[in-house]
Amino acid sequence: MRWAQVSVVTTHEGADLIGNILMELGAAGTEIDDPSLVNAYIDAGLWDYTDLPRAEDTETVTVRAYLPEDARLEESLLTLAARIEGLRLTDAPIGAGTVSHTFVADEDWAETWKAYIHTEKIGRRIVVRPTWEEYTAQGDEIVIDLDPGAAFGTGAHATTAMCLRWLEHIVCPGMRVYDVGCGSGILAIAASKLGAGEVIAMDYDPVAVAVAEENIRQNGVTNVVTCQSDLLAVCEGLAQAELITANIIADIIIRLFSQLDRNLAPGGVFLASGIISDRIADVERAAQENGFTVLDMTCEKEWAAMIIRRTSDMIS
Incomplete structure (x- = not known):
């Protein structure tokens, strides 16, 4: 061939x-x-x-x-x-x-x-395992099974790795999570395995939705994670989420701020990544203009991941 x-x-x-x-x-x-x-x-x-x-x-x-x-x-x-x-x-x-x-x-x-992709531990607990390798979890590790040939987002890219590390600190038992622009579904799967009670993964691309659904099934978390076509628009009328993740690009993150207030629960966290370094100021400005504040940020290579909350939540 x-x-x-x-x-x-x-x-x-x-x-x-x-x-x-x-x-x-x-x-x-x-x-x-x-x-x-x-x-x-x-x-x-x-x-x-x-x-x-x-x-x-x-x-x-x-x-x-x-x-x-x-x-x-x-x-x-x-x-x-x-x-x-x-x-x-x-x-x-x-x-x-x-x-x-x-x-x-x-x-x-x-x-x-396959010779260059191997099982990788990201953060303290999360291990991403390609489907052709064997790995047994140690201690409180959680293992996410993904085939890099099936979808983008294995944890190797800086934007995804930073999100996975933040999830270890943010996700609480029973938490409701929205994963916007889910791609392979890796963040949604990680959130569910870290204890989230309900996760809705969403992507405007039907092919990405199909890939995420297969990865969700393969990881045995269909009882917690569902996948939808579209972005935050599919959450209209649903309960607000304590955590919203978006590992996309700066332009789409900026547009999400107009919908964020009605979809993020009081005291909730918006984890935004996929922000190239020269767009950090643009995202910070958009956050402020929409009543949000960037509380913390990690940078790796030329990318940034931000922890964002409502400014009013911080004052109260």
Whole structure:
């Protein structure tokens, strides 16, 4: 079998969104061609890069992945194009979003990728285990079973890892949780295994919903976690949540503030991640304008995760 190397031209902030789609279409992993990294190496004086010209355009990155050349490939490419257009309609910062593909020599990319993905402990208790590895929980550890080839969000990315670490501190027994833009469902599953009493995972992308539902079933938490199509709009008329998580992008997080007040219970916490470093000030400003305050923040690489609460809750 040959493999199609699929390339999508996007932006730094759009790279995770595009990677999400490619993983859900069956890619075993993604690689990112980022010209700003080459410039950083040149500036650092690393000899391997001294003969390379500095990149002029450092805002454009290319995300690549490998899909099998089988009966599903044409449909996968059409789905990719349609979902990129869907992101564009939501004003997601994906840049050009152009798609191209070439065919490469026969190689089992999925099996090759497995050599680089292993069981990983994130935080004090959470262990993320790829489905092909064996692992027995130690002490009070909780194990989340996920196949990186099935969906984006295994805990390896900084935005997801920061959220998982925060969940260990925030989730209380019986807590009601809304996971907005759930992707693989990893945060919803973690919240349920940490003791949440009811979790609603939601994503506007029906493919992500299907992937999350399978992961929820595989982890045996269907009695706690349900999955819905759409974002916070599906929670209208439901009880408010003590915790709302959103590991998306800054632009969507900013738009969520207009709905947050009626969906977050008094004293509740909004855990927002997927915020690239140069958008931190924008999110802080939007929080303040909508009556919320950023209480705490963790940063890893070029990403930030924020703990946000109503300003009035802090005063009272």
